[in-house]
Amino acid sequence: MDKLEFICRQLSKAENKIFEHYVITRIWHLLNDTDIKLITQQYVVRPEGRALTDMYFPQLNIHIEIDEGHHKKQVLSDKIREADIINVTGHEVLRVDVTKSLEVINSIVDNIVNKLKVAKKMKSDFKPWDFEAEQNPLTYISRGYIDLKDDVSFKTMVDAANCFGHSYKPNAIWKGVVKHPREDGKYIWFPKLYKNEGWDNSISNDENIITEVCLDKSKESTYPELKISGTKHIVFARVKSSLGDTMYRFKGEYEVVSDAIKERNKRVLKRVSTRVKTYNNVILSDTLAVPSLKTWNKK
Known part of the structure; x- marks a missing residue:
């Protein structure tokens, strides 16, 4: 497996979740930086159990969570889950609410992409992703x-x-x-x-x-x-x-x-x-x- 296949297989994991797939692929293509590694459905250990985050950039310690309609019914548990992830890993969690309009979703994604670019620039010990x-x-x-x-x-x-x-x-x-x-x-x-x-x-x-x-x-x-x-x-x-x-x-x-x-x-x-x-x-x-x-x- 080379880097291209790895990226394609990561992106394809969400292809059956149409809103999640839209956000993940838009973030990746707008970011347009293959020096940054991406992982989808990242496994995270929590104090009581485990979690999967929708998208993760390990060099930047940033997770992306995509909130579909059912998340409106579990706001408290989502907050606890996010707090667990932050407390255990020290990482940042960014969220995209896909119940909003297309224009709002795209605006949120644009802001996330800008944050990722700034995070890379500000990280003094950043090392380009070397898949091999x-x-x-x-x-x-x-x-x-x-x-x-x-x-x-x-x-x-x-x-x-x-x-x-x-x-x-x-x-x-x-x-x-x-x-x-x-x-x-x-x-x-x-x-x-x-x-x-x-x-x-x-x-x-x-x-x-x-x-x-x-x-x-x-x-x-x-x-x-x-x-x-x-x-x-x-x-x-x-x-x-x-x-x-x-x-x-x-x-x-x-x-x-x-x-x-x-x-x-x-x-x-x-x-x-x-x-x-x-x-x-x-x-x-x-x-x-x-x-x-x-x-x-x-x-």
Whole structure:
């Protein structure tokens, strides 16, 4: 996928919502700036649950919400939802009321486009959107870290693991977790944070706590070294991207705080850092991968 396809697929997500589609496409085409990244139906964590905003510009920290007729019946809940988004992210939320006349809607859109242009101009650390670089491990290796605020996702586990000193080939396959090649007692973990094939995994609304429950007794004793209290995991959760593709999204570094060996089938991990150090790739032996991880793939 290239930048053009990404943009087209983002815009097409609203094509069945005619008013939303009109506003989103008008904003994008009037903005006319492919250095600015857009995301439609942006996932936002709220204190109690989650939300999807209609349009989001991550470099500018601005969300656009399009209010159709039914929003007139939920003014209070919309205000609470907007306050949650602002409080959690620190971002600005701009609204377009599509129950107004075409002339008024266009005027609101014009004002939003001007605000976006000014926001870009005023942002001293603005970096043009580089679609290819944002999913390339070399980007983060050369930077020296991965930070949660950058919303980093990779297409494969290999790409993520190679940010920490591994030199896996593109077709390398393993099942769910590998040892960190540079930091002892630390692992790179790719969990499914939902109920799946013998596991019931979940993440708290603020994403600070991961709970893992084994539903299959035959797997309770699998890889005990990964489950001891104090063991740390750099987590890339298996997720669906805004376009429906499988991705591995960075969630932070977590530490086991509830020992699965003592509790038999359950462990709890707490986030201890939102930034992790990256390393140049080196040639490593196969012994660094956790061997025979068939059952770990279920997690």
